[in-house]
Amino acid sequence: MNLKELSRRLGLSQTTVSRALNGYPEVSEKTRRRVAEYAERLNYQPNPNATRLATGKSNTIGHVIPLSGHDMINPHFSDFIAGAGEVYNRRGYDMLISVVNAAEQSMTYKTFHRNKRVDGVIVHSPTIDDDRIAMLNRMRIPFVVHGRTGDPEDSYSWVDVDNADAFQKATRYLLELGHRRIALINGLEPMTFAARRREGYEAALVGFGLKPDKGLVGSAEMIEPNGHKWMGRLLDSPAPPTAVLCSSILTTMGAMRLLRERGLTPGRDMSIVGYDDRLSFLPSSGEDKALTAVRSGIRLAGSHCADMLIDQIEGKTGNRHLLLEAEFVIGNSTGPAPRN
Amino acid sequence: MNLKELSRRLGLSQTTVSRALNGYPEVSEKTRRRVAEYAERLNYQPNPNATRLATGKSNTIGHVIPLSGHDMINPHFSDFIAGAGEVYNRRGYDMLISVVNAAEQSMTYKTFHRNKRVDGVIVHSPTIDDDRIAMLNRMRIPFVVHGRTGDPEDSYSWVDVDNADAFQKATRYLLELGHRRIALINGLEPMTFAARRREGYEAALVGFGLKPDKGLVGSAEMIEPNGHKWMGRLLDSPAPPTAVLCSSILTTMGAMRLLRERGLTPGRDMSIVGYDDRLSFLPSSGEDKALTAVRSGIRLAGSHCADMLIDQIEGKTGNRHLLLEAEFVIGNSTGPAPRN
């Protein structure tokens, strides 16, 4: 059933039917009702490919996902799209995902735009020196960044967690417990979120009169095995830390695993503060009190990004910014620093 | 730059240019080369919306992802799409993901098809009594199932792991170690893969002259907290098992966590066999020997599904089937059953 056929049956022109269906004001209420009823009964649905060709609008949001070196997709991603996907569904948008090699990334954005495949994109994993912001602004394609870059903050829309603040608070908490050698198992530091976490961590140390020690900071992709590896390195170093901050729940798990292997007890032999993205498949911090953690749900961030982007696409707003505050949950993985 | 403009500059008709670009045989080599060269130089790319409208082909694969009760996306999903996405990218397809409520699911498939949004779909999480197979066959939309349903196996294409065999072997291994009370922490049993795992498990028991005990089987969504919960229930039951099979690496982790809390050592106080989907963010079984596991990469399954579906769409094949065999990796989480 297409427009032509539908309007033939109604004895109206395609124009009128199209207008009635799309809520144009100049259609009489009576006609509109009759059209709506017929469309419903005959189960008419416009062909989106035709609509897109005619309007240039795709009702689709693009996500470009680079396969990082290890050929893996960021494990936090599935929760992000759960949040975003729900919003897309509710607001009538499709989600187009393009898995690409890192090198093809910017080309993919260009192609998306030029071909009118998407009305807007979500930018994932921004780096400090990220050329995508300028590029997307140049192309005038609506976008929202999940996180921030080094660009001026009002030059683009973003949804971010106050990472610096969160890690500063967490570090201060450890300092107040008496810890002086505090390590950080961070994400990859070209990523802005990781850089900011380090800033917060160092600011707390400096504020306490301590000098940050590079030997106490690790940086790696945030997967379980890396938490394990870094915890081992830290313990084996000449002057091991008494407390560790982890940038992800996955590295936290890896670090915990290593402590177990060494027979060490979290909170007593080593204090650990994790970062809990509230991944839906893992236990939530705060429930069993096992973990002291900075907490902020990534799924929520996904839905905020989606709403913000669609508002922008539909011309409801200009650039917007949302800075979420992370919670700090105290559990049993932290405790006072050992004497001497 | 569009076809019209390009052909004007070439002094050729749109028809010829289109034919040259699409590899039709009736174009002279000379013309073809000239056209190709111009297209390249002027950076021409056909507008896919126009192509789709004209051809009815979308070069897009759909994935319908129902949000299950807990509003979460299957955590194994991100690895699956890493595998599939790479193939799509290589073979020129887009991935369209629709996150829907469980109730909207079949409607979404219908809409996808009717509107020519996708050329085919991947069916996730098939159940034994799954109405999607009949529906998709009726709609004549190409599809590949990741897993199998209760339908005749040659009535659709699928990629699956031999779950029954894998769990039969794993159970037999435990039996040979002397275990007699062997539990299974399974996935949701309406899902075919879970039902088959249970079948394999029970077949091994029966083959050994034992009677399956319903009290030793748990069934729940395969996330960490459920492994933890079920391990606890099993230990607290009147006659606890001496060995446990887990249907997922996540429930395995949860079960291990509970053992630790109770001060029990895997492989000595309780034998555990896990299922390792080789999720990219977790340690791989077999590396540190911590876990005895049935192993089959979900990412590989994703790429197989994608290739099979595209072959089908492009008319290269009819229904096909691929049964992958899981590996069995022996680690330290299993050991002889305790005496008496």
Place this chain on the structure above:
DNA sequence: TTGTAAGCGTTATCAA
């Protein structure tokens, strides 16, 4: 308030 007709950028049919 409704209708006519052009346009969106391709591919496909038919004729030359």
Place this chain on the structure above:
DNA sequence: TTGATAACGCTTACAA
């Protein structure tokens, strides 16, 4: 081997 021209199914000036 090439070219006119009609689809594909919608939206949108412009006219009535």
